[in-house]
Amino acid sequence: MGDVTEIPAEEHLCTRIRRTEQALMSHHEAVLRGYGLTMTQYTVLLTLSREPGGLSGAQLARACGVTQQTMAPVLAGLQNKDLIRRETSPVHAKVLIASLTALGGDLLDRAYQEVIVLERALSQAFTPAEHTALCDLLERAREVLAEQTRRAQAGAKGTT
DSSP states (O other): OOOTTSSOGGGOHHHHHHHHHHHHHHHHHHHHHTTTOOHHHHHHHHHHHTOTTOEEHHHHHHHHTOOHHHHHHHHHHHHHTTSEEEEEOSSOTTOEEEEEOHHHHHHHHHHHHHHHHHHHHHHHTSOHHHHHHHHHHHHHHHHHHHHHHHHHHHHHHHTO
16 A cells, blocks of 8 residues: 555645635635525526526436535525526426526526636636646546545445
8 A cells, every 4th residue: 555645635636626626616606696696506597597498406406416405495595586486397296397587597697707707717728729638637537536436335335
């Protein structure tokens, strides 16, 4: 087994990914706070803007990477602000389908104009080839992380 001190912690890939993700979230949270939104609320609005037929709470939870239990109060809050509407699914009577209201679409458009500034700045920091390579590398890292998580979860189930 390798010595954990072989590589300084600040050079570990996981540390770099975590710090980058924290910087990204801090920026988005600061921008979105001005619109009265959390990152999860913004992600819900953005996801619904791409699904004109609406989505269920379970579908939105998966799209946002949160549990259904976490999603329920997010949807209630957005509905209370009249940013989304929820109607009974025509397919399943017990399922509510969320969709964007005009007010929600307007708020999303305004917030998006500010959020996209960072995306453009990041894109301009790299050549087109570097941008493509970085996206490919990040996707490969995400795949490795997902696989390691599946293995850890399978291992944990085997020990209980």
